Amino acid sequence: MNLPLSRRRLIAAATLAPWLPAAQAADPAAWERIERAARGQTVYFNAWAGSERVNAYLQWVAGEVATRHGIKLEHVKLGDTAELVKRVRAEKAAGRTSDGSADMAWINGENFLAMKREGLLYGPFAESLPNFALVDVAGKPTTRIDFSEPVEGFEAAWGMAQFTFYGDGKRIVQPPKSLAELIEFAKKNPGRFSYPKPPNFHGTTFLKQVLLEAASDRKPFYAPAPADAAAQLAPLWRTLDALHPLLWRSGKQFPASNAVMRQMLADGELFVTLTFNPNEAANEIAAKRLPDSVISWQHAGGTIGNTHFLAIPFNARAKEGAQVVINFMQSPLAQSRKADIRHWGDPTVLALDKLAAADKALFAQGGAPGVVQQGAPVLPEPHASWVEVIEREWARRYGQ
Secondary structure: OOOOHHHHHHHHHHHHOOOOOOOOOOOHHHHHHHHHHHOOOEEEEEEEOOOHHHHHHHHHHHHHHHHHHOOEEEEEEEOOOHHHHHHHHHHHHOOOOOOOOOOEEEEOOHHHHHHHHOOOEOOOOHHHOHHHHHEOOOOOHHHOEEOOEEOOOOOEEEEEEEOEEEEEOOOOOOOOOOHHHHHHHHHHOOOOOOOOOOOOHHHHHHHHHHHHHHOOOOHHHHOOOOOOOHHHHHHHHHHHHHHHHHOHHHHOOOOOOHHHHHHHHHOOOOOEEEEOOOOHHHHHHHOOOOOOOEEEEOOOOOEEEEEEEEEOEOOOOOHHHHHHHHHHHOOHHHHHHHHOOOOOOOOOOEOHHHOOHHHHHOOOOOOOOOOEOOOOOEEEOOOOHHHHHHHHHHHHHHOO
16 A cells, blocks of 8 residues: 555654654743743754854744844854763763753754763753644654654754755766665765765665665664674675675765765765755855756665754753753744755754644745655664764774
8 A cells, every 4th residue: 555655754753653642732921931041042053053054044033033032042052062962971070050051052862862861951941832832743753753762841842954965967867776786886886886984874874775675674773783783784784794895885885974975966076965955056156166967866665864953951040041042943933944945955853734824834835956856754862872883893893
């Protein structure tokens, strides 16, 4: 039976998270008190700063919350969110329970898992925000499940991501839309594909994608990794052993990042690259860094997708201000600007059918060169504990 994509996602949500509670409505009186307390606060937002587009978007947010709510938003620029986790952990150990250095954080995955389990997060707060009612929790189940870990209101959905490939349509007549087709493509085009070296995020995600496609049973990967995971990971290593000789530099070296691969694609050194933002190619075309012949695609059987989130450390000084900023960042205005490829191109977490007509119109951008023409099902992220296991064994086998 060939079910529509929306129906398959609903089934996936029910299968993965039957325990999810019903969403709670925000309390208007409580929210008014939070808004009053937030006015005049400075919110230190700790967030990755590796993209000029993201940084510019956050500057826009800062201007909006200053005008609308009297809040000063300071972007504390991080190279890696793990820096924040270590800092908040150290502050807790030092007894700093109410005067933390961070008020907001952009996190997900293993960083969220660590902070939640170590009691480093404030909450639950996310489902009490007024704009939570607009979040697509049914069609996008990862808005309440982060790398197979229940969110439980300790972080608020901010944007969507899904593993995507792209390349120049002039060189790629038939995009490879499965792991088997990708291997065949690599055989016909040796040296024209690669992936970033783990523990780079995109490289590790590629490994997880290969694992989910190669494994006969995916269920074990949605539970914590066992002490001995050799049997479960064997299909991954068999596949990589076959693929690596076909890669750029015969798989003996790997690009440092997907940004490096993007430039290699632009230079013609690679024919295919990869991203976790389905709109990345469209962004690059719009910025005239890639030709408009570049196309994007996802594996037909599904590619890994997740949600990235906003959270509040347990010892934040401006908890009220952080909640007001997060609520604004979930608003149709902020979400539509973030989804616009002219500004960022980060897919929205909102359910467009929940929006008023005027708000829904904010998202009407029309087709653009480089966007994914036919979306694939989302494969939920494996449990966060698998990341360390996969990266450690990859380094032992293939690291230089």
